[in-house]
Amino acid sequence: MTQAEANKQTAAAAYQRIFGDLDITGVDEYMSKDFIQHNPTIADGPEGVKALVRMLISQGVPKQKSVFKHVVAEDDIVILHSRYEMAGKEWRFIDIYRIENEKLAEHWDAMMPMPDVRGNNNPMF
Incomplete structure (x- = not known):
């Protein structure tokens, strides 16, 4: 397995455990202690x-199965596009993650809700 493939598995597994399963213990398992957060509404670090x-x-x-498009x-x-x-x-x-030593080390994101009124019929996913 290439390093890129291993990193994909790490990020997807972490995302499912933390945000799909809502399992706080996954944070300690998958995130570095000096985790850098670029979303301005969330503090740096695992906490x-x-x-x-x-x-x-x-x-x-709700707990949910993470579905990744890309x-x-x-x-x-x-x-991760989910x-x-x-x-x-x-x-x-x-979500964009930087992986270091098999841990999530840094994060950027962009998010949007499905609009009530669509301007086109193209799928968002």
Whole structure:
């Protein structure tokens, strides 16, 4: 298995465990202790992600199977394009992770809810 393939597996497994299964213990298993977060609404480090997962649970976000449309890797970067149910809406996410020593070390993202009124009939996923 190439390093890129291993990184894809790590990122997808981490995403499922943390955000699909809403399992806070996955944060310690899959994230580096000095995790860098580029989403400005979430604090750096594993504690920031744990706080996010706790918030999702408190808002009634269900456990769900992560569905990836694209999983792309180059060198130490993995891009996940996924769908997610949150706040009664279907969302699309693009998460970018930098992998270091088999751990998620850095994160960027973009997200959007499925609009109520669509401007076209092209699928978002």
